Amino acid sequence: MELPVSAGTSADLRITAVELYTFDLPLRTPFHISIGTMSAADNVLVRIHTDSGLAGIGEACPFPAISGETQESTIVAARALREIVLGRNPLEIEALGSxxxxxxxxxxxxxxxxDTALHDLLGKVAGLPLYRLLGGDRRAFLSAITVGLEGAEVMATRAAEFVxxxxxxxxxxxxxxxxxxxxxxRGIRMAVGEDVELQIDANQGWTTEEAITVLRRMQELRILFVEQPVKASDIxxxxAVKEASPIPVMADESAFNPEDAIRLAQAGACDSLNIKLMKAGSIGNMLRMTHIAKAAGLPCMVGCMLESRLGLTAAAHVVGARSIVRWADLDGHSSHILDPxxxxxxxxxxxxxxxESPGIGADVDPRFLGEMRLL
Ligand SMILES: [Mg+2]
Known part of the structure; x- marks a missing residue:
């Protein structure tokens, strides 16, 4: 598919229309984590049109158990945001963000x-893929694949299949x-052998004491790091877990935005950060978090919720652009039945x-969007 390419487009653009769509992506099987279950990715799609003919696209993936957002609340917010951006210059991302x-x-x-749609437009006007526009040079990298929460045997079988x-x-x-x-x-380590890298994510499920005890017992299993062992608010x-655990501790639900990153760095509360577009609220905020992390000496992962490859690609450009991002966890689409x-x-x-196409470099099949609700 040919994506629109710009050459020498004037920077004086105006936003003329914003289309909002429901973007419903059924899952193969329900996705279980310790704080909830998702049976579908009920996302929202935004397309921003300009008077130049260029359009930008972005995806929202609300994950109720983590952020309290739903598709409905996201639609309400998106309608309000549409009123803010209409008639504005989409390249003034800083002012629009304020x-x-x-x-x-x-x-x-x-x-x-x-914000993704605005960055898509920025890249299209510049004629550069976003990671290049941000000064990056890393076009290819590895992502983890996630085994959801099930019984030990089911999880070991699934992990072995992945390997x-x-x-x-x-x-x-x-x-x-x-x-x-x-x-x-333990079952997964036995099933996959010694050469496969393992990381774990407790999604706030343990108390401090439980976390310290179980992580010490997991030491021999050679785990790269543990995400969010305790409640998000319990810095x-x-x-305490970070100081007692032989396995490095990564903050995820405790680290939504740049202010959280500063708080965690100042407290010395974690060894690394999991940065997500759907928590940070903008690519700019993701970048701010990488800057804070770099200054504090905290390596980062860029993770995801249950985005399609469109939202994942937006986040992946940040991985391509920032060397402090050491790990990627961008497999949200792998549990979807469809990839539109x-x-x-x-x-x-x-x-x-x-x-390598300008902007985010992704779009959605118009036949699929034709079946979605236009808001
Ligand atoms: Mg996590």
Missing amino acids: DFGDWIRKNPSATAAF REGYRRIKIKVGENAERDLERV HGLK VLGGMTFDRGRIRLP
Whole structure:
């Protein structure tokens, strides 16, 4: 598919229309984590049109158990954001971001979709893929693939299948019960052998004491890091786990935005950060978090919710652009039944390759969008 390319477009653009769509992506099987279950990715799509003929696109992926956002709340926010951007110059991303005000903190998925569309337009006007525009040079990198929370045997079987398919790094969802979580991780290590990298994610499921005990017992299983062992708001607990755990601790739900990143860095509460577009609320905020992390000496991962390859590609450009991002976890689309995204990053058994077309470099099949609700 040919994506629109610009050459020497004037920087004096105006936003003439904003289309909002429901963007419903059914999952193969329900996705379980310790704090909730998702049976579908009920996302929202934003397309921003300009008087130049160029359009930008972005995706919102609300994940109720993590951010409290739903498709409905995201639509309400998106309608308000549409009123803010209409008639404005889409290249004035900084000013528009300021005018998004508190929507960014309270409805980060909605603002992320708009901000992605603005960056898509910026790249199209510049004639550069976003990661190049941001000064990056890393076009290809590895992602983890996630094994959702199930019984230990089911998880070990699934992990072994992934390894047979060619995946080299596996993320394991835990946090349901410390004793059973140990069985889960041990079972997976036995099933996949010694060469596969393992990382675990407790999604806030343990107390501080449980986390310290179980992570010490997991030491021999050679885990790269553990995401969010304790409650998002419990920075003291997170720090206590970090200080006692032989496995490095990554903040995820504790680290939505740049202000959180500063707080965590100042407290010395974690060893690394998981940055997500749907938490940060904008590509600008993701970049701010990488700058804070770099200054604080904290390596980062860029992760995801259940985005399609469109939202994943937007986040992947940040991985391509920033060397402090050491890991990627951008497999959200792999549990979808359909992939209606045209262009975008490729995902071959965890090996991600960014598109070289200008902007985000992804669009959605118009036949698929024809079946979605226009708002
Ligand atoms: Mg996580």
